[in-house]
Amino acid sequence: NAGVTQTPKFQVLKTGQSMTLQCAQDMNHEYMSWYRQDPGMGLRLIHYSVGAGITDQGEVPNGYNVSRSTTEDFPLRLLSAAPSQTSVYFCASSYSRGTEYNSPLHFGNGTRLTVT
Amino acid sequence: TQLLEQSPQFLSIQEGENLTVYCNSSSVFSSLQWYRQEPGEGPVLLVTVVTGGEVKKLKRLTFQFGDARKDSSLHITAAQPGDTGLYLCAVEYGNKLVFGAGTILRVKS
Numbered sequence: 049n050a051g052v053t054q055t056p057k058f059q060v061l062k063t064g065q066s067m068t069l070q071c072a073q074d075m076n077h078e079y080m081s082w083y084r085q086d087p088g089m090g091l092r093l094i095h096y097s098v099g100a101g102i103t104d105q106g107e108v109p110n111g112y113n114v115s116r117s118t119t120e121d122f123p124l125r126l127l128s129a130a131p132s133q134t135s136v137y138f139c140a141s142s143y144s145r146g147t148e149y150n151s152p153l154h155f156g157n158g159t160r161l162t163v164t
Numbered sequence: 165t166q167l168l169e170q171s172p173q174f175l176s177i178q179e180g181e182n183l184t185v186y187c188n189s190s191s192v193f194s195s196l197q198w199y200r201q202e203p204g205e206g207p208v209l210l211v212t213v214v215t216g217g218e219v220k221k222l223k224r225l226t227f228q229f230g231d232a233r234k235d236s237s238l239h240i241t242a243a244q245p246g247d248t249g250l251y252l253c254a255v256e257y258g259n260k261l262v263f264g265a266g267t268i269l270r271v272k273s
Contacts, residue, residue: 090265153207158206
């Protein structure tokens with residue numbers, strides 16, 4: 049009963065380094081998304097995907113890339129890490145989105161990233 | 165300007181007290197979700213309200229959706245230390261789920 053699995057749990061990067069945060073779900077959800085959480089700012093949407101092969105930008109996409117080659121996986125790539133990207137990153141999935149569905153989002157336990 | 169404003173930002177109370185937290189917007193929504201997040205974990209859905217004026221109860225938690233579907237409240241009766249966490253409201257916006265900044269609740273024993 050894994051749900052949404054994120055790896056790694058913690059990561060420290062130097063400015064300019066690149067890395068990929070992994071996210072996998074085993075619930076056959078079509079919709080997947082990445083949020084970042086910063087104190088006092090709630091959860092802000094970075095990128096999302098409504099199905100394999102389809103991705104779109106959220107509220108704060110700059111500096112991040114995503115791809116969705118399978119239904120299960122939705123990796124988030126940091127191209128050139130900056131201190132402003134220090135945050136906790138959450139991956140979340142659901143069956144679908146849209147007001148007619150009201151699907152709950154299922155979240156992973158997050159990746160805490162520090163960029164020095 | 166945030167789509168959803170949550171208040172208060174932080175609340176610290178003694179075990180056994182009652183409390184209410186609020187989620188407000190100037191926009192109308194067809195539904196609203198409440199999540200709770202505990203330290204080191206991702207948010208977990210508590211409830212979805214879909215009808216103006218709707219009241220839903222989950223044990224000691226009572227959720228209300230405003231008549232105009234612009235706001236919602238969460239009332240906790242006789243708070244317990246296990247209620248400690250971050251309470252987030254969220255609404256559908258296009259095909260995205262948008263969150264408020266949350267209310268941090270600390271219940272002291």
